[in-house]
Amino acid sequence: MTEFLPLSEAIAKHVPDGASVALEGFTHLIPFAAGHELIRQGRRDLHLIRMTPDLIYDQLIGMGAARRLTFSWGGNPGVGSLHRLRDAVEQAWPRPLELDEHSHAGMAAGYRAGAARLPFGVLRGYIGTDLPKHNPNIKSVRCPYTGEELATVPALNPDVTILHAQRADRRGNVAIEGIIGAQREAGLAAKLLIVTVEEIVDELPPAMNGVLLPHCTVGVVSHCPGGAWPSYAQGRYARDNDFYLRWDDIARDRGRFTEWMERHVRGTSDHRGFLESLRRVAA
Amino acid sequence: MNDYDRDEMMTVAAARMLWDGCVTFVGIGLPSAACNLARLTHAPGLVLIYESGTIGTRPTVLPLSIGDGELAETAACVVPLPDIFSDYLQAGRVDVGFLGAAQIDRFGNLNSTVIGPYAKPKTRLPGAGGATEIAAHARQVFVVMKASPRSFVAVLDFQTSGGHFEGRGKSGARGGGPTVVVTDVGILKPQPGGELALVAVYPGIPIEEARAAVGWPLAVAPQIETIAAPTRNELAALRALKARTEAAHREPVRLPI
Incomplete structure (x- = not known):
């Protein structure tokens, strides 16, 4: 049975310190509200997984x-x-960050393997690159049929994957429209899938070839309108490209970054409060 | 008026290399401008694939990110990202992949990962993204980079993507590697053995300027072509595309509350 919880309760109940967490969404439908809730609740020692870390x-x-x-x-x-990512890697601020670095093709293979509960993903990849020299997770296997050497990556099975979607119905079926990145694979690879949604409806139309995560794969649904801002939700609101540009200035300086986060994220009680605090600044 | 700047010359030169029906793996920035310029001029049947999963996309404005909504709305279809890398790129269905980088060496190997040592970098760059497998599997790779001795280097700090590296032929790379490097001073192509040589310059740019912009002794082909300046039609299409893009990106976005 899919649980329906407010976002703060979903995070408090299901994402402990030290968990491996994937907040997926490739430019589109990035679960910002859930990430902010992890910050509000002061989570520590997380193993973060995401193809494109983004803001x-x-x-x-x-x-x-x-x-x-x-x-x-x-x-x-x-x-x-x-x-902030650069500062952590270059200067270990505010703490050192271990890197497990891949190519897109490699991470996609890791999620696909994780979704299928296979131990590793295989690809004709990591050719002509120094990445395997620095990441012991990238290995190779000889094909038993052709003898070809192929690259392998360990399956990605996050403790929790968090996605944002346009709609869920009251049973917990989730519908995603537009660019879906590796959301489906990351969702199915997780031990627990939490989905924040723009809207909860009585019934979703039959999905045909659209993306639907059936309720038996969805652990928790949280109603969280606007939860992907400043990324976007196709058909609901556009990507706030201007904020992505402004973030460059906010994040460049440790002090300015910390002040912004304290004021808008830690200083607000939920995502609505966060958006309202930004609206006050804009007004 | 046919006044143009070097960015425009580079974009037009790259666009002209694409053919109608070509399946192209597009990156953000100049490659995206070049591909859409080609689609709006001589190659209306160009098939644009963005790594976010949009295939056959026909944007009216250039996206800021690789996953803007415009790309999905104007695509023939949108597929999951793992499909793009395994079933399209790895399967050999991409004719041309565009790449840029922070550093390139004389064999077209690219670095977009770090400046300095990996474990303690002076500058941490974004990393591979799609580049490693684009470099391996696209039938041809078009590299687009502004030339300077800082970026065209004798030795890479890190090899993110392979060009004509030793052993490429025996590796699993199915594509042919870089066939052209489009810079702001001219065009380089690999010679037998894989080393890049200057094969063309733009109007008014001396060969010496191109050599000075490269951090290794640049080979020069026996015959140097001069690329024709952008035509009135190419410039008009490119500038209209950029004007539409700027206007669209100026539209204020309302907070979703």
Whole structure:
């Protein structure tokens, strides 16, 4: 049975310190509200997993919530650096961060293996790159049929995957529209899947080829409108490209970053409060 | 007026290399501008794949990120990201992959991971993303980078993606590697053996300027072509695309409350 919980209760109940957590969503439907709730509740020692850390992991890393990061591309899309991620790697601020670094193809294979409960993912990949020299998790296997050497990555099975979606119904079926990245695979790879949604409806139309995570795969649904801002929810609100540009300035300086996080994330009680605090600044 | 800047020259030069029907794996920035310029001019049947999962996308404005909503709304289809990398790129269904990087060496190997040692980098860069497997499996790779001795280096700090590295032929790489490097001073192509050589310059740019912009003794092909300046039609299409993009990105986004 899918549980329906307020986001703060879902995080308090299911995401302990030290957990491995994947907040997936490739540019679209990034679960910002859930990431902020992890920060509000002061989670520590998390193993963060995400193909593109994006602003949400920049924030978690800068607030000292993470001990390890599994990722494949750590930039601010279309803008430049993630300054808090860089500061953690280059200067160990506010604490050292272990890296488990991959390519997109490798992480995708890791999620697919995790979703299928296989021990590893296999790909014709990591060719002509120094990555395997620095990441002992990247290994190889000889194909028993052709003799070809293929790259392997361990299955990714996060303790908790958190996704954001447009809609869930009252049984816990989840529908996602638009760019879906590796959300389906990351969701199925998790020991527990939490989904924050824009809207809970009585009934979803039959999905045909649309993406639907059936309720038997969904552990928790939390109603959280606007929960992907400043990323976007196709059909609901657009990506706030201007905020992604402004984040470059906010995150560049440790003091300014900390002040912003204290004021807007730790200083508000929930996602609605967070958005309202930003609206007051904009007004 | 046919005044143009070097960014425009690079974009137009890259666009001209794409052909109608070509399946192209697009990156953000100049490659995205070049691909859409080609689609809006001589190659209307260009198939654009963005790694976020959009196939056959026909955006009216250029995306800021690789996953903007515009890409999904104008795509022929949207597939999960793991499908893009395994069933399209790895399966050999991509004709041309675009790559840029912080550093390139004379064999077209690329670094987008770190400046300095990996364990204690001076500058941590974003990392591989799709680049490693694009470099391995796209039938051809077009590299687009502004030339400077800081970025065109004798020795990479880290090899993120393979160009014409030793042993490429015996590796599992199914693609042909970089076939062209488009810079702001001219165009390089690999010679037999894989080393890049200057094969073309832009109007008004001397060969010496191109050599000075590269941090190794740059080989120069026996015959140097001069690329034709952007046409009025190319410039008009590119500038209109950029103007539409700027106007769209200026539209204020309301907070979702």
